[in-house]
Amino acid sequence: MRSKPSGDIFGMTQSAGMGWKASELGRDHYLVLSTQGGLRAPDGQPVALGFHTGHWEIALQAEAAAERLHKLGGLPFAAFCSDPCDGRTQGTVGMFDSLPYRNDAAQVFRRLARSLPTRKGILGVATCDKGLPAMMMALAGMGDLPSVIVPGGVSLPPEQGEDAGAVQTIGARFSHGMLSLDEATELGCKACASPGGGCQFLGTAATSQVVAEAMGMAVPHSAL
Structure with a gap:
């Protein structure tokens, strides 16, 4: 306690308050970032809709990643910044927010990562043509940390x-x-x-998944 920032100590208080075992709070911290959207009941029924299928089931992938990180001895944290769908905003002024969103969200993801100063690595889960490029830019800008992207795939x-x-x-x-x-x-x-996954055609969403894999930011054969 003498050598740690006060935020590290208060962070442990917050983590214990959320119900995590106190005996595990000293584990290495890993952050799972995602673009999840909507509210999905455990049986798959929508409680509140997201903007598109590409982020509708992202929370399931993030949850699976967090469970695996815990099983491997880490302490997982999760945060998200949801993403829009330019298909939904076609023909409206909402289209003007489509491309700038990438830069805005990339900044949010980086700020979220810096807001967990104890992070040892980052796993990003994203699918579509706004959220995935934003995630790629964010992780590329944090080259001092090990990171990997898990693409959300495509809907059937x-x-x-x-x-x-x-x-x-x-x-x-x-x-x-x-x-x-x-x-x-x-x-x-x-x-x-299918309720999850991005658009099936090779547009920006699917292309971004391929580019993430080609650049080595995602594991082989994970795109689409």
Whole structure:
């Protein structure tokens, strides 16, 4: 206690207050950062929706990573900064926030990491074309720490229908009489065939996962 910053000591008080075993508080600290969004019940049903499937099940991956870190003898911490979906904001002023978000979130992730001064390493879980580049920029800017990215993968495509790229045009096609309302409804409700993962087409989200793996920031074969 004589040689540690006062924040380290108060941090142990906070950790004990959250219910962690006091005997384990001296373990090495590891931070799990993620872009999780929405509130998901244990049975998978939505309590509150996220903005997109890409961050809907991220919390499950972060939880699995934290459990593994604990099993290996570490003390896991977790924090997150959620991310938007430019598909949801198309045709609105929300599009103006899409690209700047990456830089904003990268700063938030770095501030969160610095806010755990005792961290020994960082694991980042992210999926889509805003959150994943933000996570990559944040971890690349903390080269003094060991870090790894876990991509969130992609949602399953429908057995029949259109992927999440093609389906974004159903509004225009309906307006031009190319689709009926029933056809547009059916296509729209089928495009994301699993509740988690990013868009299936090789857009910025999937490309970012591939780039993270190619740069050595994610383990081999973890993209998509």
